[in-house]
Amino acid sequence: MTPDPASRAGAILEIDLGAVVANWRTLAAKAAPATCTAVVKANGYGLGAARVARALVTAGCNRFFVATLDEGIALRQALGPKPEIAVLNGPLPGSSEEFVAARLMPVLNDPNQIEAWSRLTTRGECPPAMIHVDTGMSRLGLSPMEFEASIEHIASIGAAFLISHLACADTPAHPLNAIQRERFLAARHRLPGLKAGLAASSGIFLGPEFHFDFVRPGAALCGVNPTPGSPNPMHQAVRLAARMLQIRKIDSGESVGYGAEHFMSRPGLLATVSIGYADGWPRSLSHRGCGWLAGTRVPLIGRLSMDLATFDVSAAAPAELYPGNMIELIGEHYGVDDAAADAGTIGYDILTSLGARYHRIYREPDAG
Amino acid sequence: MTPDPASRAGAILEIDLGAVVANWRTLAAKAAPATCTAVVKANGYGLGAARVARALVTAGCNRFFVATLDEGIALRQALGPKPEIAVLNGPLPGSSEEFVAARLMPVLNDPNQIEAWSRLTTRGECPPAMIHVDTGMSRLGLSPMEFEASIEHIASIGAAFLISHLACADTPAHPLNAIQRERFLAARHRLPGLKAGLAASSGIFLGPEFHFDFVRPGAALCGVNPTPGSPNPMHQAVRLAARMLQIRKIDSGESVGYGAEHFMSRPGLLATVSIGYADGWPRSLSHRGCGWLAGTRVPLIGRLSMDLATFDVSAAAPAELYPGNMIELIGEHYGVDDAAADAGTIGYDILTSLGARYHRIYREPDAG
Numbered sequence: 169m170t171p172d173p174a175s176r177a178g179a180i181l182e183i184d185l186g187a188v189v190a191n192w193r194t195l196a197a198k199a200a201p202a203t204c205t206a207v208v209k210a211n212g213y214g215l216g217a218a219r220v221a222r223a224l225v226t227a228g229c230n231r232f233f234v235a236t237l238d239e240g241i242a243l244r245q246a247l248g249p250k251p252e253i254a255v256l257n258g259p260l261p262g263s264s265e266e267f268v269a270a271r272l273m274p275v276l277n278d279p280n281q282i283e284a285w286s287r288l289t290t291r292g293e294c295p296p297a298m299i300h301v302d303t304g305m306s307r308l309g310l311s312p313m314e315f316e317a318s319i320e321h322i323a324s325i326g327a328a329f330l331i332s333h334l335a336c337a338d339t340p341a342h343p344l345n346a347i348q349r350e351r352f353l354a355a356r357h358r359l360p361g362l363k364a365g366l367a368a369s370s371g372i373f374l375g376p377e378f379h380f381d382f383v384r385p386g387a388a389l390c391g392v393n394p395t396p397g398s399p400n401p402m403h404q405a406v407r408l409a410a411r412m413l414q415i416r417k418i419d420s421g422e423s424v425g426y427g428a429e430h431f432m433s434r435p436g437l438l439a440t441v442s443i444g445y446a447d448g449w450p451r452s453l454s455h456r457g458c459g460w461l462a463g464t465r466v467p468l469i470g471r472l473s474m475d476l477a478t479f480d481v482s483a484a485a486p487a488e489l490y491p492g493n494m495i496e497l498i499g500e501h502y503g504v505d506d507a508a509a510d511a512g513t514i515g516y517d518i519l520t521s522l523g524a525r526y527h528r529i530y531r532e533p534d535a536g
Numbered sequence: 537m538t539p540d541p542a543s544r545a546g547a548i549l550e551i552d553l554g555a556v557v558a559n560w561r562t563l564a565a566k567a568a569p570a571t572c573t574a575v576v577k578a579n580g581y582g583l584g585a586a587r588v589a590r591a592l593v594t595a596g597c598n599r600f601f602v603a604t605l606d607e608g609i610a611l612r613q614a615l616g617p618k619p620e621i622a623v624l625n626g627p628l629p630g631s632s633e634e635f636v637a638a639r640l641m642p643v644l645n646d647p648n649q650i651e652a653w654s655r656l657t658t659r660g661e662c663p664p665a666m667i668h669v670d671t672g673m674s675r676l677g678l679s680p681m682e683f684e685a686s687i688e689h690i691a692s693i694g695a696a697f698l699i700s701h702l703a704c705a706d707t708p709a710h711p712l713n714a715i716q717r718e719r720f721l722a723a724r725h726r727l728p729g730l731k732a733g734l735a736a737s738s739g740i741f742l743g744p745e746f747h748f749d750f751v752r753p754g755a756a757l758c759g760v761n762p763t764p765g766s767p768n769p770m771h772q773a774v775r776l777a778a779r780m781l782q783i784r785k786i787d788s789g790e791s792v793g794y795g796a797e798h799f800m801s802r803p804g805l806l807a808t809v810s811i812g813y814a815d816g817w818p819r820s821l822s823h824r825g826c827g828w829l830a831g832t833r834v835p836l837i838g839r840l841s842m843d844l845a846t847f848d849v850s851a852a853a854p855a856e857l858y859p860g861n862m863i864e865l866i867g868e869h870y871g872v873d874d875a876a877a878d879a880g881t882i883g884y885d886i887l888t889s890l891g892a893r894y895h896r897i898y899r900e901p902d903a904g
Contacts, residue, residue, distance in 0.1 A: 176605050176631045210814035210842055211892070235843035236810065236893065237544050257781055257810055257843060261860040263544045278782050280859065306792040306838075307808050307846055308782055335796050344796050413625055414646050414676055424674040428703050428712050440675050442604065442625055446578035446888035451881050452820070470674075474578055474884055475603035475625060478675055491648065492629040513819050516842055520814035524579070524892070525604065 177527030178442025178475075179410035180494070183215050185223040186533035187403035188389050192224055194401065195385045199372050202379035207368065207386030208243065209235035209256065214448075214522035215390055215405065218246035219530055224389075225251055227533070233384055237263055240272040254298050254329075258308065264288050267295070275300050275331065277308040279318055286325045296328035299362065303332040303351035304344050312351065319358055330355060330362040334378075337370035338396050345374060356380070369394040373401075392515035393505050400505065406519070408498040408526070410443035410459075415481065415489045424478055425470025430455065436482035439466070441495050444475040448521030449497065450511035457510050459495035460502060462488045466495060545895030546810025546843075547778035548862070551583050553591040554901040555771035556757050560592055562769065563753045567740050570747040575736065575754030576611065577603035577624065582816075582890035583758055583773065586614035587898055592757075593619055595901070601752055605631055608640040622666050622697070626676065632656050635663070643668050643699065645676040647686055654693045664696035667730065671700040671719035672712050680719065687726055698723060698730040702746075705738035706764050713742060724748070737762040741769075760883035761873050768873065774887070776866040776894070778811035778827075783849065783857045792846055793838025798823065804850035807834070809863050812843040816889030817865065818879035825878050827863035828870060830856045834863060 174180060196204035206229050212220035221232055221243060231252040234240050240255045247253070254273040264284050267274050275298045276282050288294055299322055302309030309332065310318060332352045336342035349366065356364045364380040369388035371378050373395050385394070393400035416438050424430040424438065441459070445451040449472065457468035459479050466479040481489060498504055504515040511518070542548060564572035574597050580588035589600055589611060599620040602608050608623045615621070622641040632652050635642050643666045644650050656662055667690055670677030677700065678686060700720045704710035717734065724732045732748040737756035739746050741763050753762070761768035784806050792798040792806065809827070813819040817840065825836035827847050834847040849857055866872055872883040879886070 173606070176628060176634060178604050178606075178625065178628075210812075214814075235812075235814075236546050238541070238546075238893065257546065260544060260546075260779060260781070260810075266544060278784075278859070302784075304791065304796070305794075306784070306786055306790055306806060307841065307844055311784065335791070335794055339795070342796070344791070411628060413628070416646075416670075416674070416679065418674055422674055423672065423703070423712070426673075426703055427707070428672070428710070438674060442628075444578075444603075445885050446582075446603075448889070451885050473675065474888060476675055491646075517813050517819050520842060521816070521889070525606065 174527050174529070177411075179408065179447060179526050180529060181522060181526035182407040182529045182531060183219070184403070184405050184407070184531045185219060186531055187391065187405040188215070188220055189223050189227045189533045191389045191391065191402045191405065192227055192229060192385070195372055195383070195388060199367070199379050199383040203231070203382040205229065205231035205233065205365070205382050205384045206389060207233040207384050209233060209239060209386065210520045213387055213390045213516065214519040216528070216530070217243055220389070221247055221251070223533055231382070233386070237266060237272070241266070241270045244270045244272065258300070259284065271295050273298050273329070276327070278310060279314050282318055282321050282325065286321060289325045294326070296326055298329040298331055299327050299359075301330065301332050301352070301355045303348040303355075305333050305335045307333070309333070312355075315355055316358070322359060327362060330359060330364045332366050333368065334366065334371050337368065337374060338394070340374055349378060387516045387519065390519055391504055392519065400503070404498075404500070404503055406498055406504065406522070407496070409494040409496045410441045410477070412439045412489070412491055412493050412495060413442050413476075414440045414491060416440070426473065427471060430470035436480055437489065438469070439479045439481040439489065439495065441477045441479060442475070443477050443497065444473045446474045447523035447525050449477065449523070450507070450513065450518070450521065452511045452513070453507070457507065458502060459497050460499065461495050465501070542895050542897070545779075547776065547815060547894050548897060549890060549894035550775040550897045550899060551587070552771070552773050552775070552899045553587060554899055555759065555773040556583070556588055557591050557595045557901045559757045559759065559770045559773065560595055560597060560753070563740055563751070563756060567735070567747050567751040571599070571750040573597065573599035573601065573733070573750050573752045574757060575601040575752050577601060577607060577754065578888045581755055581758045581884065582887040584896070584898070585611055588757070589615055589619070591901055599750070601754070605634060605640070609634070609638045612638045612640065626668070627652065639663050641666050641697070644695070646678060647682050650686055650689050650693065654689060657693045662694070664694055666697040666699055667695050667727075669698065669700050669720070669723045671716040671723075673701050673703045675701070677701070680723075683723055684726070690727060695730060698727060698732045700734050701736065702734065702739050705736065705742060706762070708742055717746060755884045755887065758887055759872055760887065768871070772866075772868070772871055774866055774872065774890070775864070776890075777862040777864045778809045778845070780807045780857070780859055780861050780863060781810050781844075782808045782859060784808070794841065795839055798838035804848055805857065806837070807847045807849040807857065807863065809845045809847060810843070811845050811865065812841045814842045815891035815893050817845065817891070818875070818881065818886070818889065820879045820881070821875070825875065826870060827865050828867065829863050833869070
């Protein structure tokens with residue numbers, strides 16, 4: 169007996185690091201001469217922060233963003249001392265010294281964080297800080313008034329970077345984009361020595377006037393369309409498939425699943441598949457999602473269960489209908505953004521929900 | 537410097553194993569003289585399968601259910617050789633020997649699985665099998681016709697248990713409950729030597745005629761209300777709280793968050809908190825969810841971000857408004873089922889989505 173984790177897995181997630189690297193190169197070319205960094209927060213948008221970041225280091229990326237201190241500590245261990253790592257959510261009270269120990273750049277979001285960081289910088293070697301000015305997101309960052317009052321303090325702590333975040337970058341015509349850019353320009357004018365970055369994935373596509381000194385794509389690296397409504401310029405980076413556990417004949421008039429909400433309007437064939445909402449496959453795909461079986465679309469019927477999903481496979485080729493064969497859930501026919509649209513959410517949410525029970529297979533980029 | 541994972545964590549999940557054990561005892565008393573087992577699939581409904589199951593073993597539970605073979609192998613390692621562990625999703629083709637190696641009871645859902653298992657049982661020591669007959673869920677399990685054709689085969693492989701699953705147990709008046717019970721009774725009549733189990737959490741509350749030889753609660757152990765629409769007879773088993781990163785004043789007319797969808801109708805105070813949909817806090821709580829801060833309800837405003845949520849804390853006591861203080865997201869004021877209702881889903885989904893970034897604190901049951 170040779171136990172094989174892939175063969176016994178109910179669902180398999182393939183992660184194409186070559187596609188991630190290709191996406192990073194596409195975005196870097198688009199943003200040039202601005203520097204292209206990479207956001208790998210939320211475990212690299214569900215794909216694995218360490219694996220994604222290591223592949224991008226090899227491709228030439230040397231500045232990364234995570235959300236939390238714990239993510240920063242883990243990424244520092246994975247990447248070694250060289251790449252820059254910035255922590256977007258900033259230092260919680262009392263945590264500044266942990267930033268220094270792991271050589272993490274804090275994103276300083278309010279005057280108290282600047283104050284706490286300044287007490288450390290007087291004592292010796294600290295990583296440079298990043299200043300976050302709020303230009304219209306009203307989430308994190310210094311207000312324009314706080315920023316103005318902090319100018320000299322910021323200069324004294326050796327801050328090296330200035331960032332802000334766009335609220336409506338995925339909607340190019342939204343008037344807030346130009347307003348946020350103007351506010352960011354004003355802040356940058358006050359601290360011209362800092363390297364400035366405003367654009368995340370979608371912001372890169374708003375044009376060169378949004379690129380400044382560096383851009384920081386995240387979800388687009390992982391294949392989410394940064395230009396909703398237009399063709400996706402990114403490569404899909406994930407493929408998800410789940411195994412059929414059982415194929416059953418069902419008669420007209422019989423009900424399927426919890427709540428007996430789906431009734432068969434004619435006799436058919438159902439496949440019950442080893443994936444459910446506990447795997448992060450959204451429960452809101454109930455009655456609406458689909459899979460693909462050897463080129464045939466098979467609709468998800470009834471309510472999605474915790475560990476199981478049921479598809480109407482009546483239209484599939486009979487030779488494909490056997491336990492152990494796989495139904496594709498994310499792939500060339502049905503991408504991350506398609507699943508998101510059916511689930512009433514966004515591709516970012518589909519990726520960051522990718523579950524812990526999937527057997528994960530990483531495809532490394534081609535050498536060279 | 538003493539790094540403290542709890543103090544640097546953006547969000548903390550407390551899991552009350554004492555409440556889980558108390559819930560199991562409540563359900564066991566309700567189901568007596570039927571045996572009370574426990575379902576710990578989907579990582580113990582997000583609470584940690586090994587921790588939950590170990591606490592229940594100490595309380596006297598000796599039969600557990602998981603969904604997948606991988607979950608079964610992990611639980612066997614955690615619990616040692618003694619407790620019975622059944623795998624609901626059954627054996628995939630070629631995996632029967634892995635069930636034997638880890639002494640896992642397969643739930644046999646179709647004739648081919650019975651056939652594959654029979655080839656093993658002729659060769660020696662196998663755990664007993666569980667037969668799943670479908671009575672109206674149309675998901676997994678033998679159809680009545682397949683069951684009838686398999687009667688002698690089932691007897692020959694030393695099957696010890698007979699189960700089915702209710703589709704509408706949370707709706708006591710649903711006519712399918714009585715129909716499923718009648719079908720299950722008919723199957724049991726054909727194999728009276730097998731121990732029979734039909735009821736999961738909600739089924740236990742349909743009355744003694746649904747209890748048979750054993751019941752198998754899962755989500756109710758973790759505090760989900762098994763009787764929707766009536767008071768919850770279960771104790772809450774989780775508490776979730778997330779840290780405020782920044783408190784900001786905001787003017788009337790300013791917009792908040794992605795899409796600039798929320799506009800302030802008057803000046804106020806916002807708190808940005810270290811939790812987001814990448815933590816499994818549902819994105820569908822955008823504009824609808826809430827938290828509690830020292831007894832004051834604080835509404836979640838705007839779209840939920842991946843790593844951040846923004847609350848209107850204008851009504852909170854000023855002394856509570858400082859970075860590092862925590863907003864309660866699941867607790868005595870707002871339970872798992874309340875969050876589910878606001879998110880348009882069910883408590884099961886809230887629990888199984890509980891995220892990997894939370895710092896987890898387990899409260900052990902009191903001794904004795």
